[in-house]
Amino acid sequence: MVLDPPLAHPLVGRLAVIGVGLIGSSILRAAAARKLAGTLVAYDGAEAVRARTLELGLADIVAQTPADAVADADIIILCVPVGAMATVAEAIAPYVKPGAIVSDVGSVKGAVLSALRAHLPTSVHVIPGHPVAGTEYSGPDAGFATLFQNRWSILTPPEGADEGAVARLAELWTAMGANVETMTPEHHDLVLAITSHVPHLIAYNIVGTAADLEEVTQSEVIKFSAGGFRDFTRIAASDPTMWRDVFLNNREAVIEVLGRFTEDLIALQRAIRWEQGETLFDLFTRTRAIRRSIIEIGQETAAPDFGRERE
Numbered sequence: 001m002v003l004d005p006p007l008a009h010p011l012v013g014r015l016a017v018i019g020v021g022l023i024g025s026s027i028l029r030a031a032a033a034r035k036l037a038g039t040l041v042a043y044d045g046a047e048a049v050r051a052r053t054l055e056l057g058l059a060d061i062v063a064q065t066p067a068d069a070v071a072d073a074d075i076i077i078l079c080v081p082v083g084a085m086a087t088v089a090e091a092i093a094p095y096v097k098p099g100a101i102v103s104d105v106g107s108v109k110g111a112v113l114s115a116l117r118a119h120l121p122t123s124v125h126v127i128p129g130h131p132v133a134g135t136e137y138s139g140p141d142a143g144f145a146t147l148f149q150n151r152w153s154i155l156t157p158p159e160g161a162d163e164g165a166v167a168r169l170a171e172l173w174t175a176m177g178a179n180v181e182t183m184t185p186e187h188h189d190l191v192l193a194i195t196s197h198v199p200h201l202i203a204y205n206i207v208g209t210a211a212d213l214e215e216v217t218q219s220e221v222i223k224f225s226a227g228g229f230r231d232f233t234r235i236a237a238s239d240p241t242m243w244r245d246v247f248l249n250n251r252e253a254v255i256e257v258l259g260r261f262t263e264d265l266i267a268l269q270r271a272i273r274w275e276q277g278e279t280l281f282d283l284f285t286r287t288r289a290i291r292r293s294i295i296e297i298g299q300e301t302a303a304p305d306f307g308r309e310r311e
Contacts, residue, residue: 002146003033004034004177006035007036010037011172012038012075013038014038014041014072014073015040015041015073017059018088019080020042021138021139021140021143023105023133023134024042024077024140026144027079028040028042032058036175040059040061041060042061056140058140066091066095069092070092070095072097073100076101077105078104081239082106082112082245082249083241083249085116086115086116086119096120101124103129103155103169104129106128106246108189108192109156110186110188113128113185117158126158127155129173130153130192131152132154133178136237150178153173153178153179154181155169155181156183156188189250190256197250198254203235203236204236206232207229207236
């Protein structure tokens with residue numbers, strides 16, 4: 001998978017990325033590879049990460065303070081855990097120029113919109129976003145320029161948002177290879193609860209259950225891991241801080257989906273207990289079709305996942 005050639009003229013004069021983890025460093029790499037910004041600025045709260053960002057040459061400027069990072073920036077993308085959004089917004093608020101676009105990459109949108117609007121001036125265009133892409137790795141070394149290729153980036157502009165600002169942000173994501181869709185923050189949070197948040201919660205739970213099962217030793221769990229369990233461990237290896245914040249900030253939607261999941265799980269338990277083979281077969285047939293549909297639209301490959309090199 002390769003990026004399109006660099007642009008003849010940058011889309012953004014000055015692009016600032018706050019937080020240089022997997023997503024932030026991937027944005028920097030993609031923007032640099034395609035020359036999407038006249039000046040790329042990076043900032044991270046950890047001194048070691050700033051030093052590594054400078055060493056990797058991920059940005060034209062590695063700022064030492066949030067104020068320096070956002071000064072004169074046209075677009076600012078906050079790549080920090082959802083729980084840190086309010087703190088970061090408060091720190092940059094006095095230094096963001098009027099007319100700048102402030103967005104983010106968090107997988108919860110309702111809470112983020114509230115946090116950003118509470119601290120940023122009304123002269124700023126607040127347009128939350130969420131690139132539905134990632135791996136279980138984190139840090140500035142984990143990113144790669146093609147992370148967003150043929151993935152969805154969801155924008156959740158608030159009611160009354162400036163259409164030109166939304167279009168400009170969408171253009172930036174499209175230039176990084178993403179497919180862009182807009183929806184309300186509330187709808188986003190419900191969709192992601194079922195497609196991402198609850199699956200992660202299930203993965204964390206089942207890996208924890210396996211580790212705690214007294215009749216099976218931890219060495220056996222590791223040694224005899226079959227494909228399904230390996231997939232769960234990959235998901236359960238995701239950043240703990242990020243996912244703690246996701247569940248706390250999208251708790252209503254997660255609890256709603258968990259309730260439905262619990263009901264369906266009890267029905268599945270009943271089908272197994274009473275040997276209702278037809279019920280099981282029908283469910284497995286429907287779920288198999290969903291997997292095939294995901295592959296057909298290019299959001300996954302049919303290749304075995306275990307040990308697969310990232311695309």
